[in-house]
Amino acid sequence: MGKIRDIDRSSFEPAYIQLVNILRDQIASGEFRPGQRLPSEAQLCQRYQVSPMTVRRAINILIDRGLVSTAQGRGTFVKPIELSTVVFGLDEFTGIFTKNADTKVRLLEVRIVKSDEEIAKRLAIDVSDRAILIRRLILKENEPTIYHKEYLVYDPTRPIVEGEMEVTALYGLFTGTGETALKRGELAIEVTVLDEKEANLLKAPPMLPAFRLEHIFYDFDDRPASWGTFLCRGDRLRFTTTVGLSVNTDEKDIRI
Amino acid sequence: MGKIRDIDRSSFEPAYIQLVNILRDQIASGEFRPGQRLPSEAQLCQRYQVSPMTVRRAINILIDRGLVSTAQGRGTFVKPIELSTVVFGLDEFTGIFTKNADTKVRLLEVRIVKSDEEIAKRLAIDVSDRAILIRRLILKENEPTIYHKEYLVYDPTRPIVEGEMEVTALYGLFTGTGETALKRGELAIEVTVLDEKEANLLKAPPMLPAFRLEHIFYDFDDRPASWGTFLCRGDRLRFTTTVGLSVNTDEKDIRI
DNA sequence: AAGTGGTCTAGACCACTAT
DNA sequence: TAGTGGTCTAGACCACTTT
Incomplete structure (x- = not known):
């Protein structure tokens, strides 16, 4: 289904951003479902030919965005959407x-x-x-x-x-x-x-x-x-927001 | 005024978290005012005896929290508070x-x-x-x-x-x-x-x-x-939030 | 014991800005 | 040219969980 992407080292986009977007797409497409474990960081290093710090950075961004959570010694897991994480901007x-x-x-x-x-x-x-x-x-x-x-x-x-x-x-x-x-x-x-x-x-x-x-x-x-x-x-006035994987980001990818 | 703090290598708190809190306190106390430049990353490495990646990580957290902004080639600057960054949780x-x-x-x-x-x-x-x-x-x-x-x-x-x-x-x-x-x-x-x-x-x-x-x-x-x-x-029901340096975090410091 | 995430190093190289 | 932020490496060591 989803074509396998590699990290483009000639791109203006940093490797860690590319990795964030790759993983995000895999979650959005249902390849990784809520509750499931992501590949280990060592495996991601291997697979995408990047150093541990680069993988770590990408994972941290996914954590910030509420898409995954980590448990030391167990792994990284896709999070179900959660209303208590919702924020409204002004x-x-x-x-x-x-x-x-x-x-x-x-x-x-x-x-x-x-x-x-x-x-x-x-x-x-x-x-x-x-x-x-x-x-x-x-x-x-x-x-x-x-x-x-x-x-x-x-x-x-x-x-x-x-x-x-x-x-x-x-x-x-x-x-x-x-x-x-x-x-x-x-x-x-x-x-x-x-x-x-x-x-x-x-x-x-x-x-x-x-x-x-x-x-x-x-x-x-x-x-x-x-x-x-x-x-x-x-x-x-009407305040709006989204939770989970907003459909807009699919096109634009995330910004640095 | 503010007593000079070093990073406690024996603490359970990671160095980058300690550095975040140190810089945050310096901003909160008015030592660094909005618009002013922070010490360069190299200087912070020297001053606190940590590697560039550790300083970078601390700075990135301050950026996330809206306290500073960076400009490549120029430096890191304290941001004035800004209503457009305000978010309300549910x-x-x-x-x-x-x-x-x-x-x-x-x-x-x-x-x-x-x-x-x-x-x-x-x-x-x-x-x-x-x-x-x-x-x-x-x-x-x-x-x-x-x-x-x-x-x-x-x-x-x-x-x-x-x-x-x-x-x-x-x-x-x-x-x-x-x-x-x-x-x-x-x-x-x-x-x-x-x-x-x-x-x-x-x-x-x-x-x-x-x-x-x-x-x-x-x-x-x-x-x-x-x-x-x-x-x-x-x-x-009444939604509340804060902008800038919330007074609560002064005691508890930030979580990991 | 083996595998996982978490922190940290000591550099390297690049892009940009000021002088 | 010198100083700044920005990315990245290739490991190391630790804490924790599972088997």
């Missing part, structure tokens, strides 16, 4: 910012506020300490799609304030080109329905279901720097 | 099945139905071909939490039917121990609100926002075998 969400240039960020409000109890708690400051409130509307093809509300710690000595004030500051976060003052973030996704005010801003019917993406970002001193939420119309 | 969702043993699956209905247009389309069969409808209610601590509705291709020659009919068949999918006849799956997450019937089943108020997790699973011949949706009360 591609569909961040794509709104980056894909087309047809995305506009409209600054609705920038204001200094006295923090209430919740703001103080999230930003680890004292109640009635000052914070900066920023409200933005993100438009996709001139249609309001995401409403963003964010509180920033007000501290002139901390550089993040300057950067975040700009309307385009969001862009860096999404593309990884901008903000370097943030060390880490915590994110959560919930479902909600739009209240009247939110629906108004998003030109949507009230009670429309929506995604709520909450975020807290911390600086390198582990102090909260920003707390806020993105509110995204549920009818304009 | 841990909070699958945890309902696996965490406690206090989860029950109640089979509401198993019935053979003639497929309508939508079912036929999803399962790649002809309209009015037979399909198996399974409806389940998943209870967490005796509270109905998830409603699952699934259509299976009806084909006695295909083994999946047998396996899926069992009430506990879901368990394997979540833990990766069970079904070996499935090659891949496509998943999507949407928001919705419960209609009256769904609310009734979940003992929830109608119009409650909810997550809708749709799935199609394919067999090794790339034919759809199952199409269905999980409906999960929005007030009982």
Whole structure:
């Protein structure tokens, strides 16, 4: 059935990548079924005329991708698909910012506020300490799609304030080109329905279901720097992913 | 500031893991800031008395984790955090099945139905071909939490039917121990609100926002075998994740 | 004892970038 | 030209599992 492939030493593709793709194809074609053992690493060295380190590297990549698992002294085994390994990216969400240039960020409000109890708690400051409130509307093809509300710690000595004030500051976060003052973030996704005010801003019917993406970002001193939420119309967003051997990779093979 | 660590050759932890943790800590502490260059691989070999392959392996892990990026001929650089790299696991969702043993699956209905247009389309069969409808209610601590509705291709020659009919068949999918006849799956997450019937089943108020997790699973011949949706009360589910250097890993270090 | 995965070495050679 | 990352070798030694 599947024609036997060798590793092409003249290819621009590294040997370990070629080996990953060969093994992946053998799993995808059903030649190696879930639960079955792969040839031992020594056998793969022999068969494909590569060194143990090269085989090992290929196997490690297959482990990373959840296709196989190894057991010392026993062998390498094909894994059945498993829902608990599934991950969803924010591609569909961040794509709104980056894909087309047809995305506009409209600054609705920038204001200094006295923090209430919740703001103080999230930003680890004292109640009635000052914070900066920023409200933005993100438009996709001139249609309001995401409403963003964010509180920033007000501290002139901390550089993040300057950067975040700009309307385009969001862009860096999404593309990884901008903000370097943030060390880490915590994110959560919930479902909600739009209240009247939110629906108004998003030109949507009230009670429309929506995604709520909450975020807290911390600086390198582990102090909260920003707390806020993105509110995204549920009818304009849908997160998708695959588990197991996605059919797309059959053509393109994996990238380095 | 940060005390200088060496690699402990007597440790049970491999050298490359120790090196990953050392570099990770240096990034987390701000010793290496986003945009800055790390010491060259040759320097790291010298400094930590390990071979180039070991350094390379550590760097590759840091790349995987999104902490650094490399540029041939230029060096290795600390990456700023980036929202487009964020991934959400289904841990909070699958945890309902696996965490406690206090989860029950109640089979509401198993019935053979003639497929309508939508079912036929999803399962790649002809309209009015037979399909198996399974409806389940998943209870967490005796509270109905998830409603699952699934259509299976009806084909006695295909083994999946047998396996899926069992009430506990879901368990394997979540833990990766069970079904070996499935090659891949496509998943999507949407928001919705419960209609009256769904609310009734979940003992929830109608119009409650909810997550809708749709799935199609394919067999090794790339034919759809199952199409269905999980409906999960929005007030009982919240997906969380982190970006950048999560504070938890500081204590535990990374696993192998 | 034999076979398996897991780590590690001390180099080699290549491609690319900066100077 | 010198420095950087990237791949690869041909072994070695170890820990573990199976027979």
